[in-house]
Amino acid sequence: MIHELRIYRAAAGRMPDLLSRFETHTLKIWQKHGIRQAGFWTVAIGSSNQDLYYLLEWESLAERERKWNAFASDPEWLAVKAETEKNGAIVDTLSNAMLTPTSFSAVR
Template identity: 60%
Template sequence: MIYETRVYRCIPGRLPALLKRFETTTLKLWEKHGIKQAGFFTTLVGESNQELTYILAWESLADREKKWSAFATDPEWLAARAKTEEDGQIVGNIVNQLLVPTAFSAMK
């Protein structure tokens, strides 16, 4: 397994719109494409409380490439994303990392 952490840094005041988009749209499309999430988090203490961090679980890099590409080009996703951004851009910046668990990690 490999894990991907993604941190979405929202435009100020737009975090509620991002959370709603994930809850009502994105997760359903991920299910359609076989994308598995390991957890979602908002920042309680840190640099900004306008961030959403989440972790995805992948079988391999090839698994990630196949599933993420299919999701990113899905016409249903592209339309939903455009609709949710009619009131303006939601995310200002995305930072992601692909991680491999250590031998002593609780997540394998």
């Protein structure tokens, strides 16, 4: 199992819009493409309360490439993205990392 950690820094004042887009639209589109999320977190105490962290689960990098590319080119997603960003970008920056568990990790 591979976990992908993605960190989005919301544009100023846009965290509610980012969270709403995930809750209302993105998760449903992911489900259609078989994309599995392992969790979402916002920052209660830390360097920035404008960050959204989430984990995706993949069986392999090939699965990730196939499913993510299908999602990224899905007309429904492109329409949602355009509509939710008509007043400007929701995300300032994003980073991602592919994580593999250690031999002693509780999460496999």
